[in-house]
Amino acid sequence: MSTIARKKGVGAVLWDYLTTVDHKKIAHLYLISGGIFFLLGGLEALFIRIQLAKPNNDFLVGGLYNEVLTMHGTTMIFLAAMPLVFAFMNAVVPLQIGARDVAFPFLNALGFWLFFFGGVFLNCSWFLGGAPDAGWTSYASLALDSKAHHGVDFYTLGLQISGLGTLIGGINFLVTIINMRAPGMTFMRMPMFTWATFVTSALILFAFPPLTVGLIFLMMDRLFGGNFFNPAAGGNTIIWEHLFWVFGHPEVYILVLPAFGIFSEIFATFSRKRLFGYSSMVFATVLIAFLGFMVWAHHMFTVGMGPIANAIFSVATMTIAVPTGIKIFNWLFTMWGGSIKFTTPMHYAVAFIPSFVMGGVTGVMLAAAAADYQYHDSYFVVAHFHYVIVGGVVFALLAGTHYWWPKMFGRMLNETLGKITFWLFFIGFHLTFFIQHFLGLMGMPRRVFTFLPGQGLETGNFISTVGAFFMAAATVVLLINIVISVKGEKAPADAWGDGRTLEWAIASPPPVYNFAQLPLVRGLDPLWLEKMEGKKELTPAEPLGDIHMPNSSFLPFIMSFGLFVAAFGFTYHQETAWGLPVGILGLLITFGSMFLRSVIDDHGFHIHKEEVLELEKKGANA
Amino acid sequence: MKKGLRNWRLFSLFGMMALLLAGCGKPFLSTLQPAGEVANMQYSLMLLSTSIMVLVIVVVAIIFVYVVIRFRRRKGEENKIPKQVEGNHKLEIIWTVIPIILLLILAVPTVAATFKLADVKPMNDKNRDKDTVVVNVRANLYWWEFEYPDYGIITSQDLVVPTNEKVYFNLVASDVKHSFWIPAVGGKIDTNTDNKNQFWLVFDQKATDKAGGVFYGKCAELCGPSHALMDFKVRPLPRAEFDAWVEKMQKAENPVVTDPVAKQGEEIFNKSCIGCHAVSPVDNRPEQARTAPNLAGFADRERIAGILEHNEENLKRWLKDPEGVKPGNKMTGTYGQLTEEQLDALTKYLMSLKVE
Amino acid sequence: MHVEEKLTPETFPAAPERATLEGKNKFLGFWLFLGGETVLFASLFATYLALKDKTNGGPSGEELFQMPIVFMATMLLLTSSLTSVYAIYHMKNFDFQKMQLWFGITVLLGAGFLALEIYEFYEYVHEGHKFTSSAFGSAFYTLVGTHGAHVAFGLLWILTLMIRNAKRGLNLYNAPKFYVASLYWHFIDVVWVFIFTVVYLMGMVG
Secondary structure, three states, rough: OOOOOOOOOHHHHHHHHHHOOOOHHHHHHHHHHHHHHHHHHHHHHHHHHOOOOOOOOOOOOOOOHHHHHHHHHHHHHHHHHHHHHHHHHHHHHHHOOOOOOOOHHHHHHHHHHHHHHHHHHHHHHHOOOOOOOOOOOOHHHHHHHOOOOOHHHHHHHHHHHHHHHHHHHHHHHHHHHHHHHOOOOHHOOOOHHHHHHHHHHHHHHHHHHHHHHHHHHHHHHHHHOOOOHHHHOOOOOOOHHHHHHHHHHHHHHHHHHHHHHHHHHHHHHHHHOOOOOOHHHHHHHHHHHHHOOOOHHHHHHHHHOHHHHHHHHHHHHHHHHHHHHHHHHHHHHHHHHOOOOOOOOHHHHHHHHHHHHHHHHHHHHOOOOOHHHHOOHHHHHHHHHHHHHHHHHHHHHHHHHHHHHHHHHHHOHHHHHHHHHHHHHHHHHHHHHHHHHHHOOOOEEEEOOOOOOOOOOOHHHHHHHHHHHHHHHHHHHHHHHHHHHHHOOOOOOOOOOOOOOOOHHOOOOOOOOOOOOOOOOOOOOOOHHHHHHHOOOOOOHHHHHHHHEEEOOOOHHHHHHHHHHHHHHOOOOOOOOOOOHHHHHHHHHHHHHHHHHOOOOOEEEEOOOHHHHHHHHHHHHH | OHHHHHHHHHHHHHHHHHHHHHOOOOOOOOOOOOHHHHHHHHHHHHHHHHHHHHHHHHHHHHHHHHHHHHHOOOOOOOOOOOOOOOOOOOHHHHHHHHHHHHHHHHHHHHHHHHHHHOHHHOOOOOOOOOOOOEEEEEEOOOOOEEEEOOOHHHHHOOOEEEOOOEEEEHHHHHHOOEEEEEEEEEEEEEEEEOOOEEEEOOHHHHHHHHHOOOEEEEEOOOOOHHHHHOOOEEEEEHHHHHHHHHHHHOOOOOOOOOOHHHHHHHHHHHOOOOOOOOOOOOOOHHHHHHHHHHOOOOHHHOEEEEOOEHHHHHHHHHHHHHHOOOHHHHHHHOOOOOOOHHHHHHHHHOOOOOOO | OOOOOOOOOOOOHHHHHHHOHHHHHHHOOOOOOOHHHHHHHHHHHHHHHOOOOOOOOOOHHHHHHOHHHHHHHHHHHHHHHHHHHHHHHHHHOOOOOHHHHHHHHHHHHHHHHHHHHHHHHHHHHHOOOOOOOOHHHHHHHHHHHHHHHHHHOOOHHHHHHHHHHOOOOOOOOOOOHHHHHHHHHHHHHHHHHHHHHHHHHHHHOO
């Protein structure tokens, strides 16, 4: 098999992506599908804001509004933010630790296709009666009461499938980071983004199973006559709330720790300084993750858990502010004394600090249980988590897109357009969400499809809607930027000139095997160290030789497709005759392809030394 | 001396913020214009936490602005390599310890308030004082029932309570989870399907007057298509007036209808509506049987269906097309199409249901 | 060492499951996977404990559980864990036939366990303890049933490995596969010890 890239037809490219196990192409897949879901979730957000632009509006009323609201939240968290984070993890982490691929390339592809089919299944609900309408938290009593259509079943089954994909991804990155680091890349020399990936993956490993269990219970109750959440038969809906938030709170950190990682890279790069307080940054990341598991019940202060539980979870939650504060100051002091270059990614990073601090401090306010009785389920909470998730995670994803785009695709994005995107998004974001703090305090509950005139809520809601359109405009500019980047400036290996970590040492985009010779790492920021010693390349840790590569496979696609089919079958098994057989057929497809994977040996192949030399020459010329 | 100065500063910061925030929202709805002991406690916690947080933001902002302006790469510095600093233990300890102190300042009053707000001992006392007002709140798909177990009366949608004293609540939901929230009077508590929750509120007389005698209540937990429309109203009365109201309610067992049109309406009501709606505040059926709002004193209510202005026109609109007013409500489709004449009669009848 | 290398008892490494990078990854990845599985079962246990007395008028655990069957099932599964240890012992000694034999016994014991469990469930359903009859029923069958599904999957997995490799014997490509399958089997066994204690013993005491 030859690996030298030639001009390929559309069909060949498509087949290549359907069967790929290369982490760089899987990163592309995550970025594209996560991006599409992001646009979808954004459109839903826009619809929400249009409906709330004025009192008693009738653009989206009642049940339909609840469907849009549920899908906005679910899509943004599970189908946009997480896969986009995974896109950068896949694109960057193996390069940053000096590896040729992840530990399990096959599972990496499987993880992607599971997420993809889960997401597609969830969105099929729009065309099949109605989308889930019980909120992204899908509290059990309402979820069980929503019987007009199968919406909530699409939620339980879709998220089980995509959640499995995420879990697989998490295990894969843990093993990759533990086992596949280049010689000399000790844990305390790993770039912050790799550290964040490592800790995030651990969170995924322990946080997703409770969600899966909760989803299974809900599915059992709705489709198979279970009684977990049916008080009449002894069930208890509070169990769902606990299971959901035992997952749901760590999920916040699953999203935001990688965002911290992305910004840590950007701050160091564009300040031309090593990250200030690297060890305390690592410590803070681990501590945040650990505490993240101890505080889930702060989402449940008004459930009636009693003052003892409320007080404990209240204080525990406040402690998270300490490691987060450490991080903020470390970033500020990374810039202190540096030489700051305001590129587009750096714009986002700089804007992130005040934006995220505001989201963080309202988090501490929410942690004060007694006061939270007022904030809870009001627009104050909506403002808070959008400040954290948009001001933290989405800013990071946009920054990461601009920062690593040249590495992933070999072309620079246009800086002017990038800065226009930034300013539109930044202004729109604050315009939309700042006022929502006050709407909440003025008595506006969240998740309402309308409000009545004369309650003092008109102006705030109108301003908020205007802001949403700014963000939409920003997204359009970003898309234009991406389209014209096809003919954009070609990116060199060290695309920003100030690269510090290993990914900037190899061609943009990197060759299929990443490193012709695995590098020898001699400290934190290995590329920077070499550059400071006047060298242009890394010190190799091995002689040039044949490179072992994994085979492509179509099985991950089939396995995931099987579950997709099965989910349809089980959704409709109660009212149709075909439901059960289709469900079983789907499972047979999945288990059948697992069986094939088990019995067919897959030893991979080798790229020979001569071929590697030829490819390296081409890369150097490009 | 120094301490006094610090306090003075803190107070002035508090004062400024209170002034700023009080301009926000309506006195009958806003948490920023607290109307009772509970809301007051929560409001002072808000002020305390906001002040601490503003302090944090200011510190970060000052460093931030300085750094971003001072250390930007200027022309001619393209090749400048800044000193690579590993960290600074002294600084790192400072920004670990100061936040811990700030959090302790916030944590102590938080814990104290949390326990105080959860103190419902007096309502669970077996021989509780007759004057201790206890209300059983039952949340249903888009309406609220308020039962006064000590007085044997039931009302719905409009909660009537005495002012300037603790009012205790038992709260449950009969279908899906809802959440009971009177923003101006105090933070919310969920009504669960699995268990009974308890809490207390105080309705301040002065604030009631300022709010025009009525507070707005909301459902704060997504409960279905008409979650946004699941409002209720609170009418706090001075203790004497409250007692009078209770007495009137207790006596209003059987409404007497004299008007001939209203009489006609009563007949329609007794045929089609009485299976779910009671018109007597004394309703001894079990709660499972009480599937619709009790309509005793309907004419005195603040709103039709909890949201529309209270007049005959809106009542007709609601009776004619409930789905158009409150999507997903449980009244839709429980009776046939009403003629104009029937609507007139029913409206007349319902508007004659007075207690006061 | 290379995966496709032909090996003799002399060249066979002491820890064949971790002799290659692929093996090392598989070994670590599987341990992590079991970490996730632990949380999954922990969630199921927590739910069971919350709902075990919510019988909705149906029979309680105290009335249902029969010690003899459950005890026999427990013995079968515990023994099968021991036999799989023997199998791995022989794998490390490069004795393919003996490994196959002990894995075969493991599978038989596991199948015995599964048969007893199915019989047990069948009895319960006859006594009115169904998945749909109460919250207790839902929680019981989900917890114990999830474990049973793991046993069934483990049986098929080990069987597939035995048949697939019957003719070619041990190498560094399949040694990690046998090893993680046995890890999985031990995990199932440990979970059962908890089920036996929490569900059955605590259930009998009432």
